[in-house]
Structure formats: C-alpha cells, structure tokens
Amino acid sequence: MPEGDALHRVARRLQPLVGEHVEVETPNPRAQIGGIAETLDGRRLEAVEAVGKNLLLRFEGGLVLRSHLRMNGRWTVAPRGAELRGRPWLVLRGSRVEARQWNGPVLELHTRGIPRLGPDILERPPRIEEMAARIRRGDQRRAVGDAILDQRLVAGIGNKWKAEALWEAEVSPWRPLAETGDDALRAVLDAAARLMRGSLDGARRRNRVYRLVGRPCSRCGTAIASRGQGDDNRIAYWCPGCQR
Ligand SMILES: [Zn+2]
8 A cells, every 4th residue: 555655755756747737637437427627627736745645636726636545546657648558547647747547546526625634744844742632532442553544643654654663662553542651652653754754755774573474573583473453454563572
C-alpha cells in the first residue's frame, strides 16, 4: 500500500501541472460516474497536496478531487502525448506532462471541505500535540499500534512506518493507550514523523522489524514476532524483547 511518504513523492511529480488549465479525461468506465471530467476539464489546477494517504487536487472554483489509492492504485507521469496503453481512471494533461491515475479505486469530487482527517504526520513541523490529543479523546483500551493507523487521528502512517516507529520508541504495538504514557506516545509519533520525513528526503534506513519475522532484533537479539492487528487485521511486527 502506498504510504504517506510515497504520496508526497507523487504530489511533487505532479507539480509541473500546477497553475495550468488542464485537460481532464476519465477513460476507465468505472471512473466516469460523478461527472469528474466534465466538471474539471479546462479548469486551472491550483494545488496538489498529499494529506495522509489522500492526494488532494485543488481546482479553481473551490473544487477538490480526492484520490485514495488503497492497495493497487498508482500514479504515473509522462510527457504530454506519450503513448497510452490501457484505461487509466484519470488523465490530467498539461502543456508539458500528463499524469495518469491507474486502478482507482477512490476518486471523489468535493465541492467543499473534505473528510475529517487527523494532522498529517509529514507536516513541517508535525502537530504532535494535536495528534496526541485526538488519540487521548478516543477509547483508551485501544492498542497504540491500532490507534496510530487510524487516519482520523493521525493522517499518513501506514503499516511499515507504524512498525518501525514503535520499534524506535521501544513501545509494543499491543500496549493499551491507557498504559501508554504521554512521553511514550509522543516518542512514537515523533519517531514516525522523523523516519517518514527522512524517507521522503531520500535517507536510507534498513527495516528493524517490518517483514523481519523470526530474525533477531538488532537491539536485543530477540526473534521478531508478527500478528494481525485491528479491524483490518493488518500484520503488526514487533520485538517481544525490547518493545514492552
Ligand atoms: Zn529487541
């Protein structure tokens, strides 16, 4: 699944289209409901930004197109007029480049406002206190590893950075919020922001727990464990030795 940092990279690659009056097409029949092409074609694209795992394309007239890629969606950017094979959901064509969004699955046109999302973990600087406050307003029996994936509380953290941030902060994904102090919670959020910002800026860092089940922890040598967590049962990875 594309995580927040990958979406920020896409947002950067789409910047050449910003400020242009773009041609908008929706070649895939599944994307043709909602009149997106009809409404947006020829409008000026004012901004492209990643908010959590959503890409928001703001057009003149207060129109916002929200793209969420879920598991299989992706964006490609090609020179204007480059050969097109297949049927992307969306084509945005500017004077120099065209962007194509493949495999949907979420493409929504909003005329005002967007769904409520938590503060973006990649904001500079990240609003750690607001994220922590949102997390504290919810059910404190919830596990910390589950809460930080909730995009209404913190936008942008995906499964990989969840695992890596919890390892950095030495906090188990299974620890209930009620038993997670404010310092520990802040440490987890700080680690996620730092690691993801580093990744966005091109830093190389090897994974410490993510997809390393059975391998020895680089901090304490205990074998890395994994188990499904939360409503979506996404796999959590952690070190039972040093993440209490
Ligand atoms: Zn360990």
